[in-house]
Amino acid sequence: MKKTGRPFILFCALAVAGTALAGAPAVRAAAPALSVTVSMERPTAHYYRVVVRADGLAGAAQDFKMPVWTPGYYRIMDYAKNVRDFRAEDGSGRPLPFEKTAKNVWRVRTGGSTTAVVSYDVYAFNRFCADSYLSDDGGFITPAGMFMHVGGRLKDPVTVTVVPAPGWTEVSTGLEPVPGRPGTFTAPDIDTLYDCPILVGNQEVLAFEAAGRPHTVAAYDLGAVDRARFTGDLKRIVEAAAETMGELPYRHYTFLVIGPGGGGLEHLNSTAVALDPGSLATPRGYQGWLAFIAHEYFHLFNVKSIRPIALGPFDYDRENYTDLLWFSEGATVYYEYLLLDRAGLMSRDEVLDRLGSTVASYENAPGRRRQPAALSSFDTWTGFFGRNEHAAASTISYYDIGCGLSLLLDLRIRAASGGRASLDDVMRALYRTYYKEKKRGFTARELRDACEKAAGAPLGEIFDVYARTTEPWDYAKPLAPAGLAIDLEPKPVPEPWFGASTQDQNGKAVVTAVEEGSPASLAGLCAQDEILAVDGRRVEARSLAQALGERKAGDRLEVLYARRGQTGRTEAVLTERRRPSWRITPVADPTPSQSAFLEAWLKLP
Numbered sequence: 377m378k379k380t381g382r383p384f385i386l387f388c389a390l391a392v393a394g395t396a397l398a399g400a401p402a403v404r405a406a407a408p409a410l411s412v413t414v415s416m417e418r419p420t421a422h423y424y425r426v427v428v429r430a431d432g433l434a435g436a437a438q439d440f441k442m443p444v445w446t447p448g449y450y451r452i453m454d455y456a457k458n459v460r461d462f463r464a465e466d467g468s469g470r471p472l473p474f475e476k477t478a479k480n481v482w483r484v485r486t487g488g489s490t491t492a493v494v495s496y497d498v499y500a501f502n503r504f505c506a507d508s509y510l511s512d513d514g515g516f517i518t519p520a521g522m523f524m525h526v527g528g529r530l531k532d533p534v535t536v537t538v539v540p541a542p543g544w545t546e547v548s549t550g551l552e553p554v555p556g557r558p559g560t561f562t563a564p565d566i567d568t569l570y571d572c573p574i575l576v577g578n579q580e581v582l583a584f585e586a587a588g589r590p591h592t593v594a595a596y597d598l599g600a601v602d603r604a605r606f607t608g609d610l611k612r613i614v615e616a617a618a619e620t621m622g623e624l625p626y627r628h629y630t631f632l633v634i635g636p637g638g639g640g641l642e643h644l645n646s647t648a649v650a651l652d653p654g655s656l657a658t659p660r661g662y663q664g665w666l667a668f669i670a671h672e673y674f675h676l677f678n679v680k681s682i683r684p685i686a687l688g689p690f691d692y693d694r695e696n697y698t699d700l701l702w703f704s705e706g707a708t709v710y711y712e713y714l715l716l717d718r719a720g721l722m723s724r725d726e727v728l729d730r731l732g733s734t735v736a737s738y739e740n741a742p743g744r745r746r747q748p749a750a751l752s753s754f755d756t757w758t759g760f761f762g763r764n765e766h767a768a769a770s771t772i773s774y775y776d777i778g779c780g781l782s783l784l785l786d787l788r789i790r791a792a793s794g795g796r797a798s799l800d801d802v803m804r805a806l807y808r809t810y811y812k813e814k815k816r817g818f819t820a821r822e823l824r825d826a827c828e829k830a831a832g833a834p835l836g837e838i839f840d841v842y843a844r845t846t847e848p849w850d851y852a853k854p855l856a857p858a859g860l861a862i863d864l865e866p867k868p869v870p871e872p873w874f875g876a877s878t879q880d881q882n883g884k885a886v887v888t889a890v891e892e893g894s895p896a897s898l899a900g901l902c903a904q905d906e907i908l909a910v911d912g913r914r915v916e917a918r919s920l921a922q923a924l925g926e927r928k929a930g931d932r933l934e935v936l937y938a939r940r941g942q943t944g945r946t947e948a949v950l951t952e953r954r955r956p957s958w959r960i961t962p963v964a965d966p967t968p969s970q971s972a973f974l975e976a977w978l979k980l981p
């Protein structure tokens with residue numbers, strides 16, 4: 377580990393290595409090329425200034441386009457809405473006329489000029505891994521929402537220059553640095569540019585080597601976490617992934633910790649993750665953070681290189697549909713636990729505990745009997761992010777159910793092949809065949825073929841029934857060869873059932889969703905009601921949860937609520953709710969073959 381105090385030293389070292397390995401892309405003025413410059417003179421105004429210069433143009437007009445989404449975050453973001461003061465000129469500074477032809481397209485009348493320079497401001501005040509942020513504490517750039525490209529020219533090489541705000545010294549990104557030109561980077565094409573977010577400011581920078589490659593952690597705030605332990609654990613995760621897959625498809629990798637909030641996004645040779653340092657204070661919180669990082673990191677393989685055919689080359693103008701996100705996301709969740717186990721950071725019992733919790737989270741979800749995993753994947757563009765009451769009642773998380781499908785796939789492949797193959801072999805085969813040889817994504821049929829080849833047996837139950845319908849699954853059979861059992865017996869849940877989810881809105885307990893058939897539903901409560909008092913006592917979000925926790929099934933609650941400016945009174949009778957725990961545990965007296973199966977699967981006792 378090395379903390380670099382001075383900016384750019386690490387980047388320059390990497391650039392030299394990069395040049396020696398592959399040669400820097402040559403950019404000539406006349407050849408088709410894009411150069412973009414982003415500056416940020418007054419961070420508290422939250423506007424980046426962007427200049428895009430396109431060379432080697434031909435024709436009377438060019439479309440300058442801002443993507444409507446960024447890969448990995450399957451939601452239309454309409455980044456063009458943040459643009460203002462668009463201007464265009466030719467290579468000698470003469471203004472060029474332009475018009476908007478779509479929400480994200482500016483058509484510039486270049487009149488045969490081979491160069492066009494467009495400039496604009498981008499509003500950025502949303503600290504989120506799929507958006508951009510700028511204030512006096514630093515900046516984060518999601519390139520798909522910052523840099524326009526010329527329509528039809530996604531293969532153009534790009535030079536990126538980042539001019540930090542006064543007093544800021546660090547620019548952290550997976551882009552290739554240009555030696556001797558601090559803040560200047562190159563990308564071989566637009567797809568690479570859009571896959572390399574940029575953190576700028578005075579962030580802490582840590583460096584470590586793993587599997588023979590340089591790795592950087594650039595962090596807005598790591599709190600009190602032990603730096604040596606943290607980078608040491610990251611190194612173990614990287615090495616576990618490299619050993620699982622056989623190689624690493626990058627020359628250098630950067631972990632960008634962008635600040636407080638939630639979520640993370642995978643990229644080509646970097647990841648951008650939010651972090652609340654307080655969450656690292658407990659051992660379980662720290663382990664959860666490592667699992668989260670392992671997830672984003674393993675995406676380097678699963679979704680970035682091992683990918684469904686719909687996910688690249690991307691269409692940046694619209695939704696890119698696939699019904700395989702249950703595999704791209706769910707298997708990545710599954711590998712969080714496998715990698716942590718292989719890295720010696722999560723015990724077998726902890727893995728089984730987390731797998732059981734994941735199974736419970738989708739099996740107990742109201743949408744389990746309504747939406748299959750494949751449909752959940754396909755409908756992510758409208759159903760997954762920004763969830764409302766309807767989504768909570770009707771959809772399923774392809775992360776969770778995809779982890780369950782991956783678990784069953786792995787167990788089935790291991791059992792059917794007599795322990796000779798596993799999901800690892802499928803991952804390596806997909807990586808080799810589609811990423812390295814065919815240089816394309818795979819179809820649903822090809823994914824299934826790869827799994828069936830590894831198993832040496834048909835897997836129709838998993839692919840046709842479990843992934844595509846809402847039929848119940850048989851867990852006991854695939855878990856048995858590992859000497860594991862799952863608790864399917866419905867037992868009373870400790871807390872009595874009320875059935876209304878509430879959110880704290882400035883101290884108010886506002887109902888966000890009411891489960892069908894629940895006591896809250898039978899009492900006539902509905903979303904957007906504010907719960908004012910229970911049994912004559914004023915409640916807020918926190919005290920409501922506390923009040924419910926102190927009751928038992930059969931208790932009657934008198935609820936005073938407000939709806940559309942009027943108050944109302946109703947009575948809810950709390951009931952007992954019985955559910956299986958879905959806990960996965962080893963059987964008491966496993967056979968030698970069951971013990972061997974389990975030990976081959978989860979290494980760390």
Ligand SMILES: [Zn+2]
Binds near residue numbers: 671672675705708
């Ligand atoms: Zn993911």
